[in-house]
Structure formats: structure tokens, C-alpha cells
Amino acid sequence: MGRSRPVERLSNELWSHELAQAFAGLHAERHDNGELPLGALAVMQLGDVGMYDVRGTTQVVRRTSRTAHSESVDLLKICLIERGSALVEQGRRRVSLDLGDFALYDLRRPYQLTLHGEFRCAVMTVPRKVLGLPESTLEAMMEHRFPTGRGVGQVFASYLRSALDERETLAEGPPVRLREAAVALLAATLGSAFAEGTDLPAGHANVVLRERVLDHVRVHLADPHLSPAAVATALHMSPRSLHRLFEDSGETFGGTVRKLRLDAVRRDLTDPLLAGRSIAAVAARWGITDQPWLSRAFRAEFGVTPSGLRRRVTGS
Structure with a gap:
């Protein structure tokens, strides 16, 4: 596949406009060196998942309380440092990022990102619900940096960069499986870092156990007999302990x-x-055999029935 064109740096005025448009009102400011913030970005949208190639000069980018309130978006964001360094500040959290690190933060809240040097970042936004993680788990994860120098983190970083480099070619094809791969790799990287011993703050000792449960559930999601008892037995815990994790x-x-x-x-x-493939066959693939239940639950969750969604997508 052909390599995409490089991102050209914009003037301060254009950069500020592009940044605000791409990230719901994000604002660029001068850092202590007094230089005007300059930069450029390229965007690839995979359904509800966004990917961004962002580069520029030393600067502070800020999502203010006012912007977070007026342009509320229920998204999580990761910033992977590919050149330069950064400091992510959100509430009382301060996460320092060096080359190859990323942080997870919440676009519903104000935050500040200080970018040092001639920086380049691979950025990704995902709806918080697609990770399937409890809120307390996400809160714990947002207190840490995630290195990507080896293991699944390296695979995730390589995928994100490759997808951005090939964004023009990939835009010609269906985004569904690319989106699925991106979300799965992000979730695997987050879970792997905690499972390998990332320090957990007090009160979050259940994060690793919950991740083990969710990993098992994702692998066995197609099993119509998936139940708390079956999962608890497979993971050598009691059903009561399993429920307590949630x-x-x-x-x-x-x-x-x-x-x-x-x-x-x-x-x-x-x-x-x-x-x-019929809707019944699609549902059965994921362990759902009760079609009336599927129609009701699907409409309650997404505001449309399965058949209505398929008609919307196919136009027939």
C-alpha cells in the first residue's frame, strides 16, 4: 500500500482552528518559551473510533471546564508519544510521558497536556463503553503511563502508526474490522500492563482480577451457556467473589x-x-438465540432494531 503524504505544519491561526475542530474545542497556548504554538494533524475515522497524527512545537493544549461542559463528549483519549515528551494533567493526576509512552484520559473533564520539543503523537479516541471496563478500573488506569516498548503494547503502537501512515488507502475500505482490531489491541495493552505488575493505587486491587474475568468473557462470548458459575469455575473463584468484582x-x-x-x-x-448472513445467524454467533429479546434489548441500547440497522446500512 502506498505511503500517505506527510503532514504539513500550519500557521498558528490555522493550527488553533484545526485543533479545536478535531478535539471538541481543545485550545493551544504558548509555553514558557513564549513561542507561538504551531502544529498540524491528520485524521482517520473508523466509525466511532478516531485516530490522529499530531505534530508541532512546544506548547500547552488545554480543555477548559467551560469547554468540557459546553462540548461534552463521552470519549476516552490516548496520546502516544513518538517524538518529544509530554505531561498530562487532569484533576489531581499528573502523568509524565517519554518516547513510546501513552496515557489514558477522559474528555468529559478538563485537562492540560504540555508538549515539549518538536513533538509527534499518535492519538486515539474511543467511546468509554467499547472497552467494557468498570469505571473504577478506568479511573485507576488513568493514573498511569503505559510503555509500548515490548509485548502487546509494541503491537498496539505499531498498528496505530501503520494505520495512520496508510490512512488514505485504508479510507477506501470498510472500517469495521480495522476499528475492531484497534479497540482490541488498546484493551489488551491496558490489561496487560496491569497484569504485569503496574503499581495500583490503594483500593484498586481488584483491577487485575476484573481484567481476567473480562478477557475470559470476550474469548467465550459466543458460548450461549456463558454464566457467572461457568466463569467463576474457570477462573477458580466463587460466583459471589465474581459478582463482587463488579x-x-x-x-x-x-x-x-x-x-x-x-x-x-x-x-x-x-x-x-x-x-x-441472517440476523439470527449473527446473533447466534454471539450466544444470543432469543430473537424477541434481541430486538427489544438492541432497540433499548442503540435506539434501532437489528433489522432497522441493517436496512440503514445496506439501504434496502
């Missing part, structure tokens, strides 16, 4: 499985490669 998440174990399955069905229904 108590502070605002979701039950069953509700989490339900959302993951409905998301998987929605993804398949928008995949052109599966256009010839």
Missing part, C-alpha cells in the same frame, strides 16, 4: 456480558462481509 462499576456481570454481546452483534450487522 459491585463498584455501576454494572452487573450479566449487564456487562449483555453489552459486549450487543456491541458484537451491532458490529457484525454493519460489516459488508457479513451482509448475506
Whole structure:
């Protein structure tokens, strides 16, 4: 596939406009060196997942309280440093990033990102619900930097950079599976870092266990007999302990499985490669055999029935 054109740096005025347009009102400011912030970005949209190639000079980019309130978006954002360094500040959190590190932060809240030197970042935005993680787990993860020098983190970083480099060619094809791969690699990187011993703040000792449960659920999502008892047995814990892992998440174990399955069905229904497969067959692929239940639950979750979504996508 052909390499995409390089990103050309914009003037300060154009850069400020592009930044605000791409990231819901994000504002660039001078750093202590007093130089005007300059930069440029390129965008690739994969459904509800955004990818951005961002580069520029030393500067501070800020999402203010006013902007966060007026342009609220329920997205999580990662910034992967490919050149330069950065400091991410959100609330009481301060996460320093060097080459190859990324941080996770929340676009519903104000934040400040100080970028040092001639920087380049690979940025990704995802709806928080697609990761399927409890809120307390996300809160714990946002307190840490995630290195990508080896293992699944390196695979994720390579995928993100490759996708951005080939954005013009990839834009010609269906985004469904590319989006699925990006989300899966991000989730795997986050979970792997914690499982390998990333320091957890007090009160978050259940994060690794919850990740193990969610990983098991994702692998066995197609099993119609997936149940708390089956998962608990497979992971050598009691069903009560399993349910307790989800108590502070605002979701039950069953509700989490339900959302993951409905998301998987929605993804398949928008995949052109599966256009010839019946809705019943798509649902059965993800362990759902009750069609009336599927129609009700799907409409409640997405505001449209499975058949309505397919008609919207295919135009027939």
C-alpha cells in the first residue's frame, strides 16, 4: 500500500482552528518559551473510533471546564508519544510521558497536556463503553503511563502508526474490522500492563482480577451457556467473589456480558462481509438465540432494531 503524504505544519491561526475542530474545542497556548504554538494533524475515522497524527512545537493544549461542559463528549483519549515528551494533567493526576509512552484520559473533564520539543503523537479516541471496563478500573488506569516498548503494547503502537501512515488507502475500505482490531489491541495493552505488575493505587486491587474475568468473557462470548458459575469455575473463584468484582462499576456481570454481546452483534450487522448472513445467524454467533429479546434489548441500547440497522446500512 502506498505511503500517505506527510503532514504539513500550519500557521498558528490555522493550527488553533484545526485543533479545536478535531478535539471538541481543545485550545493551544504558548509555553514558557513564549513561542507561538504551531502544529498540524491528520485524521482517520473508523466509525466511532478516531485516530490522529499530531505534530508541532512546544506548547500547552488545554480543555477548559467551560469547554468540557459546553462540548461534552463521552470519549476516552490516548496520546502516544513518538517524538518529544509530554505531561498530562487532569484533576489531581499528573502523568509524565517519554518516547513510546501513552496515557489514558477522559474528555468529559478538563485537562492540560504540555508538549515539549518538536513533538509527534499518535492519538486515539474511543467511546468509554467499547472497552467494557468498570469505571473504577478506568479511573485507576488513568493514573498511569503505559510503555509500548515490548509485548502487546509494541503491537498496539505499531498498528496505530501503520494505520495512520496508510490512512488514505485504508479510507477506501470498510472500517469495521480495522476499528475492531484497534479497540482490541488498546484493551489488551491496558490489561496487560496491569497484569504485569503496574503499581495500583490503594483500593484498586481488584483491577487485575476484573481484567481476567473480562478477557475470559470476550474469548467465550459466543458460548450461549456463558454464566457467572461457568466463569467463576474457570477462573477458580466463587460466583459471589465474581459478582463482587463488579459491585463498584455501576454494572452487573450479566449487564456487562449483555453489552459486549450487543456491541458484537451491532458490529457484525454493519460489516459488508457479513451482509448475506441472517440476523439470527449473527446473533447466534454471539450466544444470543432469543430473537424477541434481541430486538427489544438492541432497540433499548442503540435506539434501532437489528433489522432497522441493517436496512440503514445496506439501504434496502
